[in-house]
Amino acid sequence: MNFKRTLQALSLFAFITLLLLAAFPLRTWFPTDFFLRLDPLVFAGTVLGAREWAGALLPGFLIILATLFLGRFFCSCICPMGVTLDISDRIFRPRDSGRNLSVQSLLTLRRVKYLVLFFILGTAIVGVSSVFIASPLSLITRFYGLVIYPFAVHVLDLGLDNLYMIYSGLGLQSLAYFEPQSYRFATQIFIMAFFILVFALVVLAPRFWCRSLCPAGALLAIFSRKPLLRRKVSTSCTECGLCQRRCPMQAIEEDPHRTSHQECIVCLECVRVCPEKAVSFQAGWNKEPAVSGFMPQRRKVMASVLGGVGSALLLQTGIREVRGDIVPGNVTPQFLIRPPGALEEEDFLSRCIRCGQCMKACPTNTLQPIWFEAGVLGLFSPKALPRRGPCDPTCNVCGRVCPTGAIRDLPINERVWARMGTARVVRGKCLAWAWDRKCLVCFEVCPYAALELRRVPGIDIPVPFVILEKCSGCGACEFHCPVQAQSAIVVEPMNSLRMNKGSYIEEGRAQGMVLDPDPDREREPPEEIMPDTEEPDDLPPGFTD
Amino acid sequence: MNRKNRWLNKKGVSLDSSLTRRDFLKSQAGLAVLMAASGVGVLGKAPVSRAGGYPDIGVARGGPAESARACVDLMGGMSSFVSSGDKVVIKPNMSFAHTPDRATNTNPRVVSALAEMCVDAGASRVMVLDNTLQSAQRCMELSGIRDACADIPNTRVETFDSRRFFQEVSIPEGESFRSTEVMRDVLDADVLIAAPVAKSHSATGVSVSMKGMMGLIRNRGVMHSRYNLNQAIVDLCTLLKADLTVVDATRVLSSHGPQGPGDVIEGELVLASRDMVAADAKTVELFPWYGRKIRPDQVEHIKMAHERGLGRMDLDNLEIQTVDA
Numbered sequence: 029m030n031f032k033r034t035l036q037a038l039s040l041f042a043f044i045t046l047l048l049l050a051a052f053p054l055r056t057w058f059p060t061d062f063f064l065r066l067d068p069l070v071f072a073g074t075v076l077g078a079r080e081w082a083g084a085l086l087p088g089f090l091i092i093l094a095t096l097f098l099g100r101f102f103c104s105c106i107c108p109m110g111v112t113l114d115i116s117d118r119i120f121r122p123r124d125s126g127r128n129l130s131v132q133s134l135l136t137l138r139r140v141k142y143l144v145l146f147f148i149l150g151t152a153i154v155g156v157s158s159v160f161i162a163s164p165l166s167l168i169t170r171f172y173g174l175v176i177y178p179f180a181v182h183v184l185d186l187g188l189d190n191l192y193m194i195y196s197g198l199g200l201q202s203l204a205y206f207e208p209q210s211y212r213f214a215t216q217i218f219i220m221a222f223f224i225l226v227f228a229l230v231v232l233a234p235r236f237w238c239r240s241l242c243p244a245g246a247l248l249a250i251f252s253r254k255p256l257l258r259r260k261v262s263t264s265c266t267e268c269g270l271c272q273r274r275c276p277m278q279a280i281e282e283d284p285h286r287t288s289h290q291e292c293i294v295c296l297e298c299v300r301v302c303p304e305k306a307v308s309f310q311a312g313w314n315k316e317p318a319v320s321g322f323m324p325q326r327r328k329v330m331a332s333v334l335g336g337v338g339s340a341l342l343l344q345t346g347i348r349e350v351r352g353d354i355v356p357g358n359v360t361p362q363f364l365i366r367p368p369g370a371l372e373e374e375d376f377l378s379r380c381i382r383c384g385q386c387m388k389a390c391p392t393n394t395l396q397p398i399w400f401e402a403g404v405l406g407l408f409s410p411k412a413l414p415r416r417g418p419c420d421p422t423c424n425v426c427g428r429v430c431p432t433g434a435i436r437d438l439p440i441n442e443r444v445w446a447r448m449g450t451a452r453v454v455r456g457k458c459l460a461w462a463w464d465r466k467c468l469v470c471f472e473v474c475p476y477a478a479l480e481l482r483r484v485p486g487i488d489i490p491v492p493f494v495i496l497e498k499c500s501g502c503g504a505c506e507f508h509c510p511v512q513a514q515s516a517i518v519v520e521p522m523n524s525l526r527m528n529k530g531s532y533i534e535e536g537r538a539q540g541m542v543l544d545p546d547p548d549r550e551r552e553p554p555e556e557i558m559p560d561t562e563e564p565d566d567l568p569p570g571f572t573d
Numbered sequence: 574m575n576r577k578n579r580w581l582n583k584k585g586v587s588l589d590s591s592l593t594r595r596d597f598l599k600s601q602a603g604l605a606v607l608m609a610a611s612g613v614g615v616l617g618k619a620p621v622s623r624a625g626g627y628p629d630i631g632v633a634r635g636g637p638a639e640s641a642r643a644c645v646d647l648m649g650g651m652s653s654f655v656s657s658g659d660k661v662v663i664k665p666n667m668s669f670a671h672t673p674d675r676a677t678n679t680n681p682r683v684v685s686a687l688a689e690m691c692v693d694a695g696a697s698r699v700m701v702l703d704n705t706l707q708s709a710q711r712c713m714e715l716s717g718i719r720d721a722c723a724d725i726p727n728t729r730v731e732t733f734d735s736r737r738f739f740q741e742v743s744i745p746e747g748e749s750f751r752s753t754e755v756m757r758d759v760l761d762a763d764v765l766i767a768a769p770v771a772k773s774h775s776a777t778g779v780s781v782s783m784k785g786m787m788g789l790i791r792n793r794g795v796m797h798s799r800y801n802l803n804q805a806i807v808d809l810c811t812l813l814k815a816d817l818t819v820v821d822a823t824r825v826l827s828s829h830g831p832q833g834p835g836d837v838i839e840g841e842l843v844l845a846s847r848d849m850v851a852a853d854a855k856t857v858e859l860f861p862w863y864g865r866k867i868r869p870d871q872v873e874h875i876k877m878a879h880e881r882g883l884g885r886m887d888l889d890n891l892e893i894q895t896v897d898a
Contacts, residue, residue: 466776467797510794568863570778
């Protein structure tokens with residue numbers, strides 16, 4: 029195991045460990061979103077798009093600075109996407125290993141990544157974040173968190189299913205009763221398909237994603253044209269060309285003495301393979317003739333930027349593009365329930381990089397990536413799906429693990445007041461309202477005591493009403509409602525409290541809401557549900573004559 | 574007779590030589606049979622029924638653990654229910670992530686006292702099981718039940734979610750609710766002990782031992798949506814009939830149950846009975862609900878269970894013993 033491999037293995041291990049630790053309750057002081065913050069594109073795209081300096085993303089900036097000296101070491105040694113591709117390349121590499129593309133076309137394709145980068149920055153200029161379409165850390169977090177993790181848990185659970193009898197027979201109680209929480213996600217097919225495509229690109233060349241498509245790599249390439257640490261070739265070179273052929277990035281030019289530093293990821297493969305030990309990496313800013321034509325033509329760069337700007341502006345005219353301001357004519361999707369503490373919609377979308385970390389961490393699996401419910405610009409962003417799970421009022425993990433602050437990191441007492449929406453009873457389906465059935469599960473399970481039972485004329489039993497100022501939109505009622513298909517009580521994003529700054533408690537109180545800070549608080553009993561005129565025959569709820 | 578599922582109230586159990594008194598009682602469903610077996614006329618009024626020389630209901634007043642022990646002693650002691658090597662399931666209420674003062678969950682000290690008694694009586698394994706409404710981990714933590722049972726040997730507090738922990742069984746005596754998935758550990762148990770807290774319930778009047786059995790099955794939602802809830806509870810209790818019912822009335826959530834917060838009465842009582850219906854009926858009678866007197870027959874599932882011979886709510890005809898613990 030050489031130095032690079034060791035670093036790569038450590039990096040992937042740390043990345044997966046942190047992803048696993050991104051769960052409720054959060055059991056680490058170390059930021060579980062650390063790798064996401066290292067992504068230089070997340071830094072550049074978010075700061076530009078949100079028009080705000082994000083201190084949490086400083087690591088990405090430091091990576092850019094370090095690249096000035098060390099070259100693209102991030103790509104070879106740190107990036108979990110790169111490590112994953114190295115592994116998948118080994119698995120899927122075609123037998124013949126013959127290049128299916130000419131050297132020249134591969135060199136040309138290398139420039140595509142700059143176009144991707146400038147397109148993304150172009151959208152960020154108009155305040156739209158498209159970082160998620162190609163940021164390596166966003167992609168790889170989504171891949172491991174929303175596809176691999178649920179898959180692994182499912183396999184584990186199936187194994188436990190089949191071994192349950194054996195374990196309990198052997199008296200291995202702890203193993204027999206071990207129950208990993210299962211996760212299910214929307215859009216996973218698309219994420220998987222995308223990665224199959226990326227993996228398949230090995231047919232064209234190893235690390236094809238990194239060399240030709242990755243916008244973070246392109247950003248680092250711009251800063252690594254003249255790094256301090258650079259490849260040097262001594263006079264003992266016999267120009268055998270082995271290093272050229274083995275370079276995963278095609279960074280060694282026709283003259284093997286010369287290097288395209290911006291393409292070099294400092295993997296040291298050339299040092300290892302050189303039979304003459306002629307290659308080394310040394311510090312030194314010695315003069316070398318500048319490499320020409322590493323960037324696409326200026327015209328193409330401009331076209332990419334304008335393409336980004338234009339696409340973003342065009343998409344903003346879609347009917348499903350959600351705006352935060354509540355005015356007539358502004359269509360808010362009925363079930364777009366954002367996580368508690370999500371910024372105002374436009375700012376939320378300009379910051380959310382769709383990494384899926386919040387969804388992986390959500391203990392009830394209620395947070396789901398969406399398709400096009402909020403238009404193209406909302407793709408993969410999180411929403412709560414109460415039918416899958418209720419939002420736990422004692423949990424604030426989504427905000428804690430969010431790398432960009434799209435979901436605010438709130439203390440529990442504030443988070444309780446970060447109202448997500450409001451429930452409404454679907455009277456035509458409600459067992460009590462429509463069929464005189466004793467159910468009232470919603471009343472039982474509401475952690476905010478936001479349901480009230482009242483007697484109404486014509487119905488024998490008390491029926492549920494939602495008390496507007498007490499409902500936080502957590503969805504416990506919708507989750508537990510025993511009515512099948514559409515629940516008889518549904519949460520909509522109506523009256524959600526979305527704030528970029530300030531106290532939810534103060535604002536909530538000002539709006540007349542009554543969401544106490546501690547969900548297990550001693551509450552005043554709900555309104556007496558007995559009729560005003562107490563006749564001797566009236567019985568409390570649930571009793572019958 | 575198979576030791577497994579001994580408590581399951583099965584029809585058509587053959588009377589072979591190994592059948593115990595308890596098995597015999599359990600194999601008989603009808604009230605008339607029960608009464609005949611104990612030498613009481615079907616229309617008996619004045620004479621009280623005595624099963625094996627013990628009162629029908631034992632009530633103890635005092636601290637939670639002491640009262641639990643005292644009222645089980647009135648029933649003949651735990652060793653008359655649990656034999657050496659038995660697997661026991663205790664079903665408390667721990668469905669809410671609430672601390673004990675809310676009176677939504679069973680008092681942890683009542684649960685731990687029961688588990689200790691079972692272990693002392695020779696139980697090989699005691700499972701404390703419920704299917705929680707709120708986050709299982711938080712419920713086990715905040716209710717105090719997991720901590721209270723942590724040091725008791727062979728005792729585990731668990732909640733289940735995965736299908737592998739359940740098994741589909743039919744409810745032969747179910748009138749409308751005729752099959753369901755029950756926790757395997759419950760089906761495997763030799764002894765089933767109901768240990769509910771006494772609380773009001775918005776849909777069923779009260780939630781005591783019978784309503785509590787909903788915590789041992791996987792899909793209780795259908796009991797609300799597909800069936801008449803009260804009837805489904807009785808149907809379920811024909812299958813999950815506790816050998817011993819111990820009602821925690823150390824504090825009683827007398828209004829706005831099952832979740833509260835509501836009026837919590839300092840009941841300072843624990844009740845025990847071999848008859849779930851009688852235990853529930855006595856609990857209803859003992860306390861005011863929403864501040865007023867309620868008769869057991871005003872709780873629909875108690876009334877139905879009585880009428881179907883599952884147990885008795887005619888408290889006047891039952892022997893009730895009260896002690897101070």
